[in-house]
Amino acid sequence: MVDILIGEDVIRDVNLMIFDKDGTLMELYHYWSQMVAMRAKIITERLKLNDILLDGLMYEMGVDTKVGRLRQGGPVGLKKREIVMQSAVDYLERNGYKDTYGLCYEVFAEVDKLSLTMFGKLLKPINGALPLLDALHKKGCKVAIATTDRRERARLAMDFLGFGDKIDLIVGADDVKKPKPDPEIAHIILNNLKVDPLSAVIVGDAETDVLVGINAGLKASIGVLTGFASFDDFKKITSFVAEDVSRIGVSG
Incomplete structure (x- = not known):
């Protein structure tokens, strides 16, 4: 278990971090x-x-x-x-x-x-993505990708950027019947990695990412301002907003 730090906020006892891909870990x-x-x-x-x-x-x-x-x-x-x-x-x-x-x-x-x-x-990582994934991996927190891209393309992209060995599972649009913000993609990840939703957190640049976490009953949903949604958009649905993933810390 780790604690996730966003400014002065702390999300405690997290065993799984779920990331959107485009606009969250790589430039949209x-x-x-x-x-x-x-x-x-x-x-x-x-x-x-x-x-x-x-x-x-x-x-x-x-x-x-x-x-x-x-x-x-x-x-x-x-x-x-x-x-x-x-x-x-x-x-x-x-x-x-x-x-x-x-x-x-x-x-x-x-x-x-x-x-x-x-x-x-084509591929350009978001500032802070690799250090965050590396910190989570070293501290034993599971990491998953929930993307609207196809799973194999996402895997190839993550491998190219050097993220692949820090990721436990990738679930793509070709793995689900219902798109975000339906919680199906989160449920697949939780079931495969055998993680309780109340110890999982999702991070994404779109409102649909945050809503996946809310609809799946996750511990927290974090919006990042490197893609689709604005600060005001996110603040309507979550109390956790970061400028980008470099502003998300890990302790524990």
Whole structure:
């Protein structure tokens, strides 16, 4: 058991820390803006779309290039891959390009494969992520990842960043039937690691992450300000908010 420190707050007797991946342990916009751009570029080339439709396609998938951030409601980075892909299909259909599901499916798979050779460009850890994971691991606290990404892609990303040997379990969108904020993803982790919910804490950059913890009856839910939600967003649902994971300490 460890104690988790956030400013003057202390969360005592914690046996498991559950982390979201994108926006919590690794930079959100840096990763997903490039992934969406590659998807949109290939689709644009194959359908011979103009630059206006290219920007619109990226926006519908969740990237606002004008302000340089992900859209608050996603879908990319927040919802599962199939929803992001369907948003592209729907946008293309609204603009007169019908029956593009097969094309989008093919392009998404192509970019997935291509991205595996580009982790050095795509992946950037959040400040303090490795020291926190290392401290938890050394003190015997279990660590899990609950992500809207696919489990295998998440595992490869965590290994590339040097986090893999400090993580006990990764559960992805392909492991659950119900997306966040449904507590299913937390229940899978708790059951697999045999941890009582009242000794588990979740950390995430989106309100849906915090709500997973609340809905699963976890000991505490911590919001970090490195992704989707603001301080005011989090304060409506949790008393624990940190600037980033570097502001979370471990003792015990």
